Amino acid sequence: MKKIFLKIAAVCCAMSLSACSAKTVHKVTKPDGKLDKCSLRFSWWGGDDRHEATLKAIELWNKKHPDITITPEYGGWDGWSEKVTSQVKGGTEPDIMQINYDWLISMSPDGNGFYDLDELSSQLDLSQFDEEVLSFGRVSGKLNAVTVSVSGRSLFYNSEVFSKMGADYPETWNELMALGNSFGADGLYPLDLDIQSGGTAWYLAVVYVQQQTGRQFITLDGRLGFTVEDIKTALSFYKQLEESHVIRTVRTRTDEDGNAALYQSPEFIGGRVAGVLEWGSAVGKYESVLAEGVLEAGPLLTDENGCSDGWMIKPSLLYAVSKNTEHPDEAAAFINFLLNDEECAEILGTTRGIPASHKAEAALKNSGELKGLSKESDDILRNADTVTISPYMELSRMKEFYNQAIESVSYGTADIDSAAQQMFDSVNNYLEKIRK
């Protein structure tokens, strides 16, 4: 009796193993070079302005290609990656997706998670992109995604507060440290760094060490470039920022803002915190909570010799095609429209950052839409000797390691040496686990 029961249980287990991990093997549909009548799903996340512009662009597409209908699927960033992750796991993802840089690693570790766009070059004009920009979307040699725009984090300051304090925007790390004195005397802070999902605290520390050592924190192929010593330097640099009153301690920051984003914080809106490190493409929300024109782009920090190495850029967004799509040609044609069509570029404007496509950028230049803080930030970074962020650095699990280290150093629950060693070990272990 018992034996039979065990056997049944074993069979059930074996069956459910296949049933639980809904991995259905789809055949990859080969391109046939023709545009057929079909309907495609296209998904993206973003804010109001992006939704509005994209829907208008889809309208224009439907006018030009009445045979190929596009069904939009969109939402806010909250929960979006969870949604797409489960879709990709279940093989139910949309034909065309806007994806984040680190998804290339998490959803397509071997380069076979998305459609290889090189095969679709008859519909997709890749000549509008620099080879370096295209390489962002390559995994194991396969073009998994095309970069929509490139952006990097740079510094933005509250100009009212700075002029009231009679201070100039800092150009070197030492000048930044020195600002803590004058600002601190009035209870103000020249900058804010966070350990929330943005994780700017660790980011700035990485830039500082990269500039000093010339080593990249995490290499593009997913290896840890920093030594334990480097991580120690980064963490002490952060601690020094706190101690010199350049930024609020994690404790103070959390007490004052809770879990709210900086742009919702009374401290930032009221000007007590006068600077922020942010992606050029996402600075709008900080700009809009201050009076018009108050937020200004500041220079990248350099060492005493004016060397600006170490600042980083990455593709802020990419478009990818599902490997399960039945209409690869049509999907590629639509991506081409979004990226390279001049009319479409004018509709989309800079809602996805400054376009990486030459054609689209030229169209925006002609219509005079290339302006504002995100353009300024873009120019500042273009003139610097930037490095490309590794997608591995952006993985959410990795961010947890950084934030944990910063938090424990800030709270003093761990000394810098042990925090650095622990971070070094966890990062190394994790990278090893996912790299194969």
Place this chain on the structure above:
Amino acid sequence: MKKILLYLVLAFISIIMLYPLLWLFGASFKSNDEIFTTIWFMPKSFDTDVYKKAWETVTPYTMGHYFINTFLIIIPKTVFAVLSSVLVAYGFARFDFPLKKFFFALLICGMLMPSIVTIMPQYYMWSKLGLLDTYIPLTLPSLFACEGMFVFILIQFMKRVPKEFDEAARIDGCGTLKTLFFVLMPCIRPAVVSIAVFTFLWTMNDFLSPLIMIQSVEKYPLSLALRLSVDSTGQGYEQKKIIAMSVIGLIPSVAVFALAQKKFISGITAGGLSG
């Protein structure tokens, strides 16, 4: 004197309970700056334009569209949940049958399992059946009395109705179902109403399962449509518009509660149990 004191205490607590709602309503008229810097609920000025903007949303559909979607989910779900829970609770409370203990243990087990875990296997199941992006994954499970807590509460309520009631009905020639609907139901009405209200409120607030199961914006329920506007990354970030949307989104919950209040609280407390 004593009465006045009691009233004062009640009023004071009520203010604590309701202030956040009041603040929220006030905040829907405030500028970003004002919201984040004052805790007092009164806005400097009332500009109802924000509600018009909120109603229109940023999508091609108005909030009315999302309300309809939400009700398309909520109404079947509520009916299903009530019907199935009552039937199953009746079976457990009034009948003896093989494996009863086992099934009851299973019911309790279902309550102990975190719901985050069960959602992924369900997702795979619906995706294999090709029923994603429909309301079936959101409504159909309710037909199977999956909410253990509801059955559990109903059983407790049914057990307190004297068994003689059933016996009497039987002698009068009522069948099993007739006994349930004409004898037991009137006695446990408050519990049934509360189950309906709970289902309604939980579905209104539910975010994760529609996020996973529904794909096209056209079919989004209200909770998803709200989220869609929260994460405004662009220029012109306006907190008050989002707050106005969530205020509109709260109206059905508050309305249903106000309507059901009499049955729900008064009914449940009116001694309907002691028969």
Place this chain on the structure above:
Amino acid sequence: MKSRIYRNSVGVSKFTGLVLILPFIIGAILFIVYPFVCSFVVGLTDNSGCLSFNNYKNILSDRNIRQASMVTLKYTAVLVPLKLVVSLLAALLLNCELKGIGLFRTAFYIPSILGSNLAVIIMWQYLFTSDGLVNQLLSAAGIAPVGWYGDTNAALFIIVLLRVWEFGSTMVIFLAALRDIPKELYYAAKVDGCGRIKAFFYITLPQLKNIIFINLVLQTIAAMQEFNAPYMITGGGPLGSTRTIGMYIYDEMFRYGDDGTANAVSWLLFVIIGIIVMLMYKFTSRLRRD
């Protein structure tokens, strides 16, 4: 095999009950047993898809999971008694025949319909920040303001407060039970010269013991699975002091895409809750029977 007699009313077959719970049987297979088995099996698979006990072994030695378990237990231990006491007191207060009492009942209940609605989350943020309402009130009363969000204990307490504030549904169940206590008992007590407080301990509490138990179990289960409130209000910080197991599971499953660990931890949580509920049942069975 030992045969059993099923005691049903006359003319009811032993299968009537089974037929009635048929929807549940189907539902249990589809929505309880199947996901259960699935999650156990997925918990058994590692990254490469092989069967192994690694996930279960790993979670027992993982520092973060141990911390999350402690947080969850601490949270439950503080929240559940507090919420039960508050909702019982509120129910006692509302259990009277005043004019307009229905209005007050509604007011007391309304917070609990909000759940963890976005609006509530925004509100909560501004109550407890450094210059928030709570600190303003504290300093008006001459008490030094508290750093709520940055302190490991205070941060957890903020979440406890939110859930206590939403005591409505527990309160309603108490109210219903209070109404059920025969009035004669109180009259008799009064005649015997029994004070109000004495009457509460000798009549009200014993009469309520079953309902208290039900509320205790329901609230414990809910508290052990808490995920929404800490996720949205504190994000798990500071120093992981508000990161519950529920949140841990969500992060592993969706944020980090590690299904194996997520499901293994779910089983851990399931077993912990099961043990706690069983202990409660065992320890209170004598009390409840008397």
